[in-house]
Each structure stands twice: as structure tokens, then as C-alpha cells.
Amino acid sequence: MAVKTFDEMRSGAEGAVRPPYEGVARWLEATSAERLAATRAEVDLFYRRHGITFGAYGAVDGAETTIPFDIIPRVIAWDEWQYLHKGLVQRVRALNAFLADAYNEREICRAGVIPEAQILMNAEFVSMAQGLKLPGGVHAHIAGIDLVRVGEKDFYVLEDNVRTPSGVSYVLENREVMMRLAPELFSAMRVLPVADYTEELLSTLRSVSFSDDAEPNVVLLTPGHYNSAYFEHAFLADEMGIELAKGSDLFVDEGRVYMRTPRGPQRVDVIYRRVDDAFLDPLAMRPDSYLGVAGLLGALRAGRVNIVNALGNGVADDKSTYTYVPEMVRFYLGEEPILQNVPTYRGDRADDLKYILEHMPELVVKEVHGSGGKGMLVGPTSSRKEIEDFAQLVKARPDNYIAQPTLALSTCPTFVAQGVAPRHVDLRPFVLSGRKITIVPGGLTRVALKEGSLVVNSSQGGGTKDTWVLSPEAATAD
Amino acid sequence: MLSSTAKNLYWMGRYLQRAKTTARLIEATQRMALQSRGKEAEAVVAIFGMEDEFRHSLVQNQNHSQRQNGSGKKQLSDLVDFLAFDENNPSSIVSSIGSARRNAREERNNITVDVWESLNGLWLELSAKLRGDRAGLDRGALIESVKKQAVMIFGAAQVTLLRDEAYNFFQLGAFLERGDNTARILDVKYHRLMPDGSPHAENLDYFAWSEVLACIGAVRTYRRIFRSSLDPMKIAELMMLRRDVPRSVHHCLWMVDLSMRELADIYGTHGEADRLAGELHARLRYARIDKVFQMGLHAFLGGVRDDIATLSDEIGRQFLLD
Numbered sequence: 001m002a003v004k005t006f007d008e009m010r011s012g013a014e015g016a017v018r019p020p021y022e023g024v025a026r027w028l029e030a031t032s033a034e035r036l037a038a039t040r041a042e043v044d045l046f047y048r049r050h051g052i053t054f055g056a057y058g059a060v061d062g063a064e065t066t067i068p069f070d071i072i073p074r075v076i077a078w079d080e081w082q083y084l085h086k087g088l089v090q091r092v093r094a095l096n097a098f099l100a101d102a103y104n105e106r107e108i109c110r111a112g113v114i115p116e117a118q119i120l121m122n123a124e125f126v127s128m129a130q131g132l133k134l135p136g137g138v139h140a141h142i143a144g145i146d147l148v149r150v151g152e153k154d155f156y157v158l159e160d161n162v163r164t165p166s167g168v169s170y171v172l173e174n175r176e177v178m179m180r181l182a183p184e185l186f187s188a189m190r191v192l193p194v195a196d197y198t199e200e201l202l203s204t205l206r207s208v209s210f211s212d213d214a215e216p217n218v219v220l221l222t223p224g225h226y227n228s229a230y231f232e233h234a235f236l237a238d239e240m241g242i243e244l245a246k247g248s249d250l251f252v253d254e255g256r257v258y259m260r261t262p263r264g265p266q267r268v269d270v271i272y273r274r275v276d277d278a279f280l281d282p283l284a285m286r287p288d289s290y291l292g293v294a295g296l297l298g299a300l301r302a303g304r305v306n307i308v309n310a311l312g313n314g315v316a317d318d319k320s321t322y323t324y325v326p327e328m329v330r331f332y333l334g335e336e337p338i339l340q341n342v343p344t345y346r347g348d349r350a351d352d353l354k355y356i357l358e359h360m361p362e363l364v365v366k367e368v369h370g371s372g373g374k375g376m377l378v379g380p381t382s383s384r385k386e387i388e389d390f391a392q393l394v395k396a397r398p399d400n401y402i403a404q405p406t407l408a409l410s411t412c413p414t415f416v417a418q419g420v421a422p423r424h425v426d427l428r429p430f431v432l433s434g435r436k437i438t439i440v441p442g443g444l445t446r447v448a449l450k451e452g453s454l455v456v457n458s459s460q461g462g463g464t465k466d467t468w469v470l471s472p473e474a475a476t477a478d
Numbered sequence: 479m480l481s482s483t484a485k486n487l488y489w490m491g492r493y494l495q496r497a498k499t500t501a502r503l504i505e506a507t508q509r510m511a512l513q514s515r516g517k518e519a520e521a522v523v524a525i526f527g528m529e530d531e532f533r534h535s536l537v538q539n540q541n542h543s544q545r546q547n548g549s550g551k552k553q554l555s556d557l558v559d560f561l562a563f564d565e566n567n568p569s570s571i572v573s574s575i576g577s578a579r580r581n582a583r584e585e586r587n588n589i590t591v592d593v594w595e596s597l598n599g600l601w602l603e604l605s606a607k608l609r610g611d612r613a614g615l616d617r618g619a620l621i622e623s624v625k626k627q628a629v630m631i632f633g634a635a636q637v638t639l640l641r642d643e644a645y646n647f648f649q650l651g652a653f654l655e656r657g658d659n660t661a662r663i664l665d666v667k668y669h670r671l672m673p674d675g676s677p678h679a680e681n682l683d684y685f686a687w688s689e690v691l692a693c694i695g696a697v698r699t700y701r702r703i704f705r706s707s708l709d710p711m712k713i714a715e716l717m718m719l720r721r722d723v724p725r726s727v728h729h730c731l732w733m734v735d736l737s738m739r740e741l742a743d744i745y746g747t748h749g750e751a752d753r754l755a756g757e758l759h760a761r762l763r764y765a766r767i768d769k770v771f772q773m774g775l776h777a778f779l780g781g782v783r784d785d786i787a788t789l790s791d792e793i794g795r796q797f798l799l800d
Contacts, residue, residue, distance in 0.1 A: 049599055225580075232585035234583075234587045241481070243480050244480075244585075245482075249481070259480055260481045261484070
């Protein structure tokens with residue numbers, strides 16, 4: 001794939017700066033390297049003092065690290081965002097329709113669009129969730145859809161995340177930092193705000209309570225402060241003004257969920273859980289879990305508490321179900337998909353497997369249930385030995401792998417040790433579904449800080465950028 | 479508010495206060511050691527009831543360096559390391575700040591950014607300075623810094639925290655610890671300087687007694703209040719019974735009682751903890767210093783300390799659902 005990489009700033013007509021980036025280009029020209037470096041140092045200090053940290057699982061106190069933040073914003077024009085917005089709403093509506101169907105009648109299987117085994121034999125299928133009728137029919141209340149760009153008009157969906165997608169706290173904190181560090185750039189461009197995310201999240205959570213209380217009691221269930229995303233859990237609970245509970249703070253009595261308070265037990269209506277399915281309820285799932293609440297799934301099935309995101313969403317976002325999402329859009333909505341999938345070869349299809357094994361040096365090969373940039377092979381940057389080893393894994397369990405062409409992810413100017421240089425980026429917008437669908441403009445831009453690297457995961461040396469969606473007036477301003 | 483939040487804030491208050499008291503105590507002890515002979519180290523560990531732990535840590539360290547037994551200077555620097563920077567000592571400054579920070583981190587959403595950042599900042603500074611070789615460590619400067627920053631953390635709490643249940647649990651922890659600390663300091667120091675417990679000294683060791691006051695930062699306060707030379711009975715009165723001295727046992731128990739009443743108002747419930755807090759407050763409020771010495775200072779303080787410990791247990795039972 002010797003396609004030329006699309007640079008979001010420089011790939012204008014005849015190598016000119018693209019219009020959305022004009023402000024950034026001027027700012028970069030007017031700001032000395034020393035000033036940028038000084039700003040960068042300020043950022044690191046700010047993040048550390050704030051305790052905006054990311055600790056790997058099992059890390060002891062003190063082993064917290066910060067995710068590198070790049071001070072050059074990533075810019076998206078208003079019309080580009082309009083297009084993405086429409087596509088995201090459509091895709092998430094289809095995913096929700098699929099999840100409700102997958103745990104009820106499975107019409108899509110009756111119609112022969114998706115084989116039933118794809119759902120029932122999926123390792124992420126949760127039989128306890130069969131037959132659940134959830135408020136509004138919503139299962140994926142918070143969805144993080146990973147997008148990549150390869151050209152002026154070409155966006156692809158790389159992955160859907162409908163279990164417990166994280167990263168939104170960085171969207172909000174990055175914006176705070178950016179406004180503090182580069183007010184001059186900020187005021188020169190018209191950027192749509194993102195700060196209302198938590199407000200929207202809270203009303204989304206309240207809108208899916210089973211009870212008809214005007215103000216249902218919502219709590220955020222966290223695995224605790226050793227979890228790598230603990231900062232985000234605390235941040236979101238704080239911003240929403242709801243309790244941040246651990247499993248031990250909650251209990252079930254007579255089919256209702258309560259939280260322990262100095263005033264006595266208080267009823268809980270909606271649980272925004274950041275605990276994985278398997279750990280939610282030791283009576284129903286893993287009996288050795290200390291993170292969950294005994295009897296929780298009983299209360300859910302009795303319609304006494306709603307759990308967000310719903311149980312068993314993993315059947316919709318693994319890398320093999322992914323290949324069916326365009327079909328879901330057609331089946332449930334009767335529309336043509338706006339956002340495209342990356343062409344994907346499935347190890348469980350004989351033709352595809354043959355193609356994968358023959359073309360490994362040019363493909364990205366991934367585990368169906370893998371995440372965090374682990375269990376994958378990037379063909380073009382791997383050695384012959386690595387490719388051969390990985391081919392053995394694929395041959396041993398073909399159904400556990402999919403492969404995609406190596407995409408030339410777009411690049412954005414990024415501040416690195418050598419100065420300002422292009423680095424590959426992706427984008428994770430957060431889509432909220434309750435009684436309505438809302439998306440705050442932009443999302444989390446992740447950037448691969450290593451030159452040439454296509455892996456943007458924070459556990460693999462990725463960083464983040466503030467993402468600016470320009471307001472419609474910005475196009476006509478200046 | 480969750481019970482676990484109440485618990486974390488209560489302990490955050492206690493640990494912070496303990497770190498602050500310890501820092502002040504170390505400074506006073508160092509000054510005292512410079513001016514008088516005596517094995518001050520032992521008296522200080524006695525305040526925290528950690529004689530055995532301290533001896534044990536000395537034996538442990540013996541293997542790593544040859545040191546002469548009984549050298550006062552050496553023992554003092556061992557003491558400072560034990561009380562301030564020993565991670566194996568759960569009551570050391572560094573352990574206390576670590577625990578307070580852990581409590582705060584779990585309650586990031588229930589405290590203000592100002593409180594969190596000032597506490598996290600102190601913890602970051604301590605861990606950075608204590609990492610690796612400690613040979614060149616300026617211990618005095620670091621203890622001074624702990625003292626100053628602890629004041630800032632408490633200041634941030636006063637200025638920024640919402641006056642809700644959570645705040646009252648933080649206050650309860652801080653003032654119970656502080657009252658207990660002052661009672662311990664007075665008890666142990668008084669006994670060392672006046673083993674017979676008498677209220678007046680013939681040949682007063684001026685420096686020793688002013689350092690007792692310095693442990694709670696009240697040397698100038700003494701002058702302002704009494705305008706007279708140092709007198710052991712007055713020192714005891716100031717540290718125990720004066721309501722206007724912010725580190726006196728009376729003041730602290732007054733604050734504890736106030737917070738308990740706030741909580742009773744919020745929750746509309748009363749329990750043994752409310753009764754005991756009221757009784758302790760009243761005991762300090764209506765005590766007369768001459769009567770205290772008649773019954774014996776040690777006996778009086780012992781009773782107060784025991785009841786503070788019981789009160790802490792009762793608070794746990796009543797609110798925190800241990």
C-alpha cells in the first residue's frame with residue numbers, strides 16, 4: 001500500500017494549508033520552538049499535580065503515569081463534522097437495534113442476515129441478558145466509535161466500543177488545558193464547546209431509569225482506585241454530582257439495590273458501571289469477584305435497576321461482528337450506511353483465511369476479542385520472523401483472527417523531540433443514547449507519538465490531542 | 479453520601495493531622511536536644527507509644543552501619559528518620575501523608591480541586607525527595623515543608639469545602655486526632671519533667687518547658703495570655719483547658735462536639751457517639767486546673783485519652799458501618 005498519507009494540515013490543493021488549519025498554521029509560525037517546549041513542560045506539571053493519571057492494572061500507588069498530551073490541536077471543519085455526526089447517529093442506532101434484537105427474538109438471524117451462531121456462540125454473549133426489555137430499548141448508552149481518516153473525504157470506522165468505552169475525561173481535561181495554554185489561538189478560531197458532555201451524560205442516564213421518579217438516583221460503579229481509568233471514574237462522578245461507588249458500597253435487598261450511607265440505605269435506580277460484565281454479580285457471573293454486588297442481576301431482571309451500558313454488549317463490538325454492521329444498518333433502518341467499514345477478512349472463512357496467510361506482510365491482523373493494541377500484528381512494520389510466528393497463531397485458531405489492509409491513517413502536526421512533525425491520529429467520538437442521541441462535537445484524538453507508528457493506544461506509547469470542531473461561522477470568518 | 483466516603487474523609491483528617499503534629503514534634507525535639515542533654519528520643523517515641531517499634535528499627539539498621547551505642551546525636555537522627563521518613567512505620571510522616579492521599583484519591587469527587595492538589599503536591603514532593611539515595615537529603619527543610627504545606631491543605635479545606643456531611647467527617651477526624659495528640663504530648667512531657675506530678679517546679683528547666691509549648695506552637699501564645707514567666711501548671715492549663723487555643727484539648731473537643739451536632743441535625747439521629755462527644759466537651763469545658771492536679775494530671779489525661787479512643791470507635795459504629 002504505497003498510498004500517500006493524508007496530512008490534515010498540509011494536504012490542501014497543491015500542498016497548501018487546508019482551510020480549517022489556517023489558524024493553527026499561523027500560530028505555529030508565530031510561536032518559537034522554545035515557547036512550545038516551555039508550554040509543553042507546563043502541561044506535564046499540570047497533569048501530574050491534577051493527578052490526571054493512567055495506571056496500568058495492578059500498579060501500586062506511585063506507579064501512576066500521565067498520558068502524553070500534545071499541545072497542537074486537531075481541527076475538524078463544521079461540514080466534516082456534520083457528515084460524521086449523521087453517520088455516527090445512524091451507526092449507533094443500528095447497533096442498539098441489533099443488541100435489543102440479539103437478546104430477544106433475533107429477527108436478524110431469522111432473516112438470514114447474521115448467522116445465529118455469531119451471537120449465541122460468541123464468548124461475550126451473556127445468557128442472563130436474554131429476554132431483557134430495557135427502557136427505550138437502549139443497550140449501548142455510551143458508545144465510543146473509533147474512526148480513522150485516509151483522505152479528504154474518506155473516513156472509516158475502525159472499531160465500535162459499546163462495553164465501557166473510556167477516554168472522555170481526556171476530551172474535557174484537554175480542552176481545559178488548551179484554553180489555559182493557548183488562549184490566543186483559541187480566541188482566533190471559533191471552536192464548539194465540549195463542556196456539556198457530563199450534563200448530557202447525566203440526563204441520558206436518568207432517562208433510562210425503570211422508575212418514573214423525576215430524579216432517579218444514579219451512581220457510578222467503579223472497580224476502585226487501582227483501576228487504570230479510576231481518574232476518569234472520579235472525574236465523571238464529580239462532574240455529574242453523583243456517588244462514586246465500589247461494589248462494597250451497594251447491596252441488594254428484596255430485589256432492590258441500595259447504597260450504604262450514614263443515614264441508612266438509599267435506593268439506587270441506575271448504575272453507570274465501569275466494571276466488566278464478568279465481575280458485576282458474584283452470584284450470577286464470576287463467583288470470585290469482589291468488585292460486584294451480589295444479586296444485582298436479579299434486580300436488573302426484576303426491572304428495579306438499570307445497568308449502563310447493558311450486559312452482554314460485547315456481542316456487538318467484537319471484530320468479527322463488526323463486519324456485519326453495514327448489514328445491520330440496512331436491516332434495521334432501511335438505509336445505506338453513511339460511514340464505511342474497513343474491508344475486513346475473516347479467519348473463519350476459508351477464502352479469507354487463505355488471503356490473510358498469503359498477504360500477511362501488508363495486512364493488520366487482530367484478535368477478534370483483542371483490545372489495547374495487544375494481540376495484533378502490523379504486517380508492514382514487522383519482521384519476517386514476527387510474521388511467521390503470528391501466522392502459526394492464526395493457523396491454530398483461524399476463527400480468533402480478522403485482518404484488514406494497513407490503512408494510511410491521516411497525520412496531524414505534533415510537537416515531538418525534533419520539533420513539529422506529522423504523526424498518525426485516530427478519533428473516538430462519544431455517542432450518548434437515551435431517549436435521544438447526543439454527541440459532543442469532536443471526541444478523543446489519539447496520536448501515535450513514535451515516527452511512522454500506526455498504534456495510537458495509550459498503553460503502546462500513544463498520546464492525546466484536543467479536538468476542535470469549528471463552528472459554522474468559522475468557515476465564513478476572516 | 480456513601481458511608482465509605484465518610485470513612486475516607488474521617489481518616490484523611492486524622493492522617494493529615496498526625497503528619498502535622500509529628501513534624502512539629504520533631505522540630506521541637508531537635509531544638510531541645512541542641513540545648514539540653516538527655517535522651518529526648520525516647521520521650522518522643524513514648525508519645526506515640528512506639529518504644530518497641532523504634533528499638534526494633536534501630537536493631538534492623540544496626541546491620542547496615544557500624545554505630546556507637548548511646549551516642550545522643552546518632553540516636554536523634556535515627557529518631558527523625560523513624561518518625562518522619564520510615565515507610566515501615568505506619569505513623570511516620572511519609573506513611574501518614576501517603577494514607578491521607580490514598581483516602582483523598584478515593585474521594586476525588588467529594589473534595590475540591592484545591593484540597594486535592596495541595597495534598598497531592600505534598601505527596602509528590604515527599605516521594606520525589608525520598609526516592610533513591612537519602613544521604614544528601616536536607617531533612618530539616620523537608621520537615622519544614624511538610625509543616626507549611628499541611629497548613630495549606632487545612633487552609634484549602636476551610637476555604638473551599640462545602641459545609642456538608644463530608645466536611646463534618648473531615649473535621650471530626652482532624653480534631654479528634656489533634657486533641658488526642660495534644661493530650662499525649664502533655665502527658666508524656668509533663669511526666670518526664672515532673673515525675674512526681676507536682677504543679678510547681680523549684681528549679682525550672684526553662685528550655686525544656688518552652689519546648690513543650692513549642693510542640694503545639696504555643697510559646698508566644700503563652701506570653702500573650704499569661705504575661706508571666708513559664709509555670710508548669712499554667713502550661714498544662716493552656717494545653718488542656720483554654721478554649722481559645724486552637725490546639726488545646728478543650729478547643730479540639732469543642733470542635734468535635736460541634737461537628738457531631740451538625741451531623742445529628744443533618745441525619746436527625748442521636749447515638750452513643752453524640753453523648754460521649756458532649757460529655758467529653760463538657761468535662762474539658764468545666765474542669766478547673768487546680769482540681770485536675772488534685773486528682774492527678776496523668777489520671778485526668780489518661781481518662782480523656784481513653785474516652786477519645788472510645789468516641790472514635792463509636793463514630794465508626796454509628797456512621798461508618800465498619
